[in-house]
Amino acid sequence: MFTKLRNKFLILNMSITSIVMIAAFAIIYFITYSNIHSEIKRKLSSGSQMQITIEGTDLPENTQKGGTISSVQNFSTDGPLSFSIEVDADGKILKVDSFIDMPDEAYSKAAATAWSNKKNNSAITLEGKQWQYAVTRMSKHVILSNGQQYTADENKYQILFLDVTESDKTLFQLLTTLLFVGLIMLFVIFLISLYFANRAIKPIAETWEKQKQFVADASHELKTPLSIINANYDALLANQEETIKSQIKWLGYIKIGTDRMATLINDLLSLARIEDVNFETRKMPFNMSNVIHDVMLSMEAARIEKRINLSHSVVPDVIVKGDSERVKQVVTILFDNAIKYTNDNGQIEISLRKSKRHVKYHITNSGKGIAKQDLPKVFDRFYRADPSRTHEIVGYGLGLSIAKTIADRLGGEIHVTSVENDCTTFTFTLGV
Structure with a gap:
């Protein structure tokens, strides 16, 4: 049962972690992909060629009527390789503008492929490299001598090619890295999740075992x-x-x-x-010194019956803010437990001390004491440290468990120390 519960925790944690990690990696890859392709599109659009035609009679001396001035925006020499091909309306090559050493067949193949698929920003493989291209229609800008100007489309097209091999390689390396890192992270997260799932299940398993033991003990x-x-x-x-x-x-x-x-x-x-999680404790100031005196008086008959000597050192008028009835219940349980386990003609010592932040109630009884290995079990339900006297001592081993639970709910603590064949001391600490 607990293995299945642990596996459910593990699967849930791994699923949530995987979804978050995949989403994060996908965003990283998408942003990088978009940036790279936006830069490629920008470079392709910046490589357009414009033809300027000047006509008229009032022209500068160094300008010939009807002449043309061609303006070409070239790529940076330190950037990716690029070239352009000028074709007519039928896709026939008119001009090749390139500084790349490639055979004519490669340019012909590039022009034919690009012309057959005029979709801009498409890619082809050429000479072992990836090239992205854009097809644009060429136009001329006419300037007349009277200052008038207009733009006219020509029946020619320009195909610009840009080497995107490194960009594709970068994206592939990024994808590979993300996958590799993702697998490693999933493995590490699996180990961490397994560790914490086991830690989360452990107290549940312990509580379940205690509950089973509790039912068995109560039935017994x-x-x-x-x-x-x-x-x-x-x-x-x-x-x-x-x-x-x-x-x-x-x-x-x-x-x-x-x-x-x-x-x-x-x-x-x-x-x-x-x-009960809905258990409420009253937080009211009360005199703890009076509570201890009341308990000592109520237990006097039982103490005298066993001829137990009582010595006490209780600071008077110690005011504590809390639930007086529950505190009295803890003090009564500890006093009753001391009387039960004190030897005849033995000794009980009680003290109450107050510091700036805490009030400490100590009760020490002489007797057989508690073995060192039994001390951690003292507050367990139905536990009694002296099995040989189980039938002599009235009780079921629930008192100290109740006292511990009350102390925890009040924000206090109970500790026990013991010396075998000498004495046992319980300390009840409560915040002021």
């Missing part, structure tokens, strides 16, 4: 009181003639079982409510 914990209830119910049925007073022992066992189930269900509901 519910099984014990249910077994007690069923066994004592059967005992009552076997002695139906007896009075309720004589059967009070079995009824007491049933009451113990139902109380255990009620405690477990209440803890589960409390944990579910706290973990």
